[in-house]
Amino acid sequence: xxxxxxxxxxxxxxxxxLSVVLNLLIPLLGLxxxxxxxxxxxxxxxxxxxxxxxxxxxxxxxxxxVRATLIKTPRNRTEQWLLQTVKRQAQQAGIGMPDVxxxxxxxxxxxxxxxxxxxxxVAVSTGLLTQMDGDEVEAVLAHEVSHIxxxxxxxxxxxxxxxxxxxxxxxxxxxxxIDNATRSNNQxxxxxxxxxxxxxxxxxELVFGVLASIIVMAFSRYREYRADAGSASLVGRDKMIAALxxxxxxxxxxxxxxxxxxGIHGGGGLAEWFMSHPPxxxxxxxxxxxx
Numbered sequence: 001x002x003x004x005x006x007x008x009x010x011x012x013x014x015x016x017x018l019s020v021v022l023n024l025l026i027p028l029l030g031l032x033x034x035x036x037x038x039x040x041x042x043x044x045x046x047x048x049x050x051x052x053x054x055x056x057x058x059x060x061x062x063x064x065x066v067r068a069t070l071i072k073t074p075r076n077r078t079e080q081w082l083l084q085t086v087k088r089q090a091q092q093a094g095i096g097m098p099d100v101x102x103x104x105x106x107x108x109x110x111x112x113x114x115x116x117x118x119x120x121x122v123a124v125s126t127g128l129l130t131q132m133d134g135d136e137v138e139a140v141l142a143h144e145v146s147h148i149x150x151x152x153x154x155x156x157x158x159x160x161x162x163x164x165x166x167x168x169x170x171x172x173x174x175x176x177x178i179d180n181a182t183r184s185n186n187q188x189x190x191x192x193x194x195x196x197x198x199x200x201x202x203x204x205e206l207v208f209g210v211l212a213s214i215i216v217m218a219f220s221r222y223r224e225y226r227a228d229a230g231s232a233s234l235v236g237r238d239k240m241i242a243a244l245x246x247x248x249x250x251x252x253x254x255x256x257x258x259x260x261x262x263g264i265h266g267g268g269g270l271a272e273w274f275m276s277h278p279p280x281x282x283x284x285x286x287x288x289x290x291x
Contacts, residue, residue, distance in 0.1 A: 021046075025042070036169075036173065039169060039172055039173070040165075040169050043165045043166075043168040043169040043172075044161075044165045046164070046165075046168060047161050047162070047163075047164030047165030047166075047167075047168055048158075048161035048162075048164070048165065050161075050164065051157045051158070051160045051161040051164065052157065052161065054157065055115050055153060055154065055157040056115055058113040058114060058115060058121075058153065059099065059113060059114050059115070059119075059120075059121045062111070062113045062121060062123065063101060063121070063123075066103040066105065066123065067103060067104070068101035068102060068103035068123045069101060069102055069103070070099055070100070070101045071083055071100045071101060071102065078129060079102070081134075082100050082102075082124070082141070083100055085137075085138055085141055086098060086100050086122055086141055086145065089141060089142050089145040089234055089235075090145055090148075092234055093145050093146065093148070093149040093230075093234065094149070095117040095118060095120070095145070095148055095149050096117065096118030096119070096120075098112070098114065098120040098121055098122045098145070098148060099120070099121045099122070100121075100122050100123075100124075101121060101122070101123040101124075102123070102124055102125075102126060102129070103123055103124075103125055103126070104125075104126050105125040105126060105127050106125075106126075106127040107125050107127050107128075107250075108125065108127045108128045108131050108132065108246070108247060108250040109124075109125050109127070109128060110122065110123060110124040110125065110128055110140050110141070110143075110144050111123055111144065112144035112145070112147045112148050112152075112153070113153055114148065114153055115153070115154075116151075116154065117148055117149065117151060120148045120153070122141065122144045122145065122148075124137070124140070124141070127250075128140065131246070131250065132243065132246055135235075135239045135242060135243075136239065136242050136243040136246050137243075138235050138239060139231050139235050139236075139239040139240040139242065139243040140231075140243050142230065142231035142234040142235045142239075142240070143227045143228060143230070143231040143240065143243075144227075145230075145231075145234065146226070146227040146228075146229075146230025146231055146233075146234065147223065147227045147230075149230060150223065150226055150227065150230065152223045152226075152227070155219075155223075156216075156219065156220070156223070159215070159216060159219055160216060163212040163215060163216065164212070166208070166212075167205055167208040167209055167212055168205065170204070170208060171201050171202075171204035171205045171208055172201055174200075174204055175197055175200045175201045175204060178200060179197055213274065214273050214274065217273065217274055217275060217276055218273070220276040220277070221272075221275065221276070221277060221278045224277050224278055224283065225278065225283065225286055228240055228244075228283055228286065228287055229286075229287070229290065232287055232290060237287050237288075237290055240287055241284055241287050241288065244280050244283055244284050244287070245280075245284065247280055248280050248281075
C-alpha cells in the first residue's frame with residue numbers, strides 16, 4: 001500500500017506543479033484558455049518536456065539516487081566478470097556497451113536506464129551479487145540488457161509524455177465545460193471563478209493521473225515479460241527461471257520512483273493493476289511455456 005501511495009503521489013505532485021505553472025503561463029502568453037488547439041499544444045510541451053528531460057538525465061539521476069559507482073577500471077574479479085558478461089550480452093543483443101555500476105544495498109535488484117540503446121546504464125546491487133550465484137546474476141544482467149535492446153526506457157518515456165499531455169488537456173477541457181455551464185445557469189453570467197476553476201482542474205488531474213498510472217503499470221508489466229523472454233534467449237530459459245525463483249524468497253524492492261519500473265524485482269501492491277512488475281509466479285509460468 002505504501003509503495004502505491006508513494007508512486008501515485010509522486011506523479012500527482014509533478015502534475016500539480018505543471019498545473020500551477022500552466023495556469024500562470026496561459027494569461028502571460030496571451031493564450032485563449034477556450035482554444036483547444038492552443039491548449040493541446042502547450043499541454044504537449046509540458047507533458048513531453050518533463051518526460052524527455054528526465055530521459056536525458058536518467059543515467060545521471062539514477063547513479064546519484066542509489067549512490068552507484070561506475071566500473072571504469074575493474075578492481076576485483078567480480079567487477080571484471082560483470083564487465084565481460086555485460087559486454088558479451090550487449091554484442092549478442094546488437095547494442096552499444098552500456099556503462100556498468102554497482103550500488104550498495106541489501107535489496108536483491110538490478111536496473112537499466114539511459115537515453116538510447118547505445119547510451120545506457122546497467123546497475124546491480126551488492127545484495128544481488130552476494131545472494132545469487134553466477135548463472136542467476138548472468139540471467140538478471142541479460143534481463144536488463146534486453147530492456148535496453150527493446151528500447152524500453154524510450155517507449156516508457158513517450159507513453160508517459162502522451163498520458164501527461166492528455167491528463168493536462170482533458171482536465172482543462174472538462175473544467176472549461178463546467179465553467180461555461182455555470183455561466184449559462186447563472187443569471188449574472190458569473191462562472192466558477194479562478195480559484196474554483198483551478199481547484200477543479202487539479203482534482204481532475206488527480207483522477208486522470210491515477211487512471212494514467214494504471215496504463216503505465218500495464219505497459220511496464222508487458223515489458224517485463226518481454227525482457228524475461230529476451231534473457232531466456234541470451235542465456236537460457238532455465239537460468240532466468242532460477243533467478244526469478246531466487247527473487248521469490250527475497251525482500252521487496254527498495255528502488256524508488258521511476259527506477260522501480262526498470263528493476264528486475266518489482267514491488268507488489270494493493271492490486272495487480274498498480275504493479276510495475278507481474279507476480280513472479282506468473283513470470284516463471286510464462287517462461288516455462290516457452291519451448
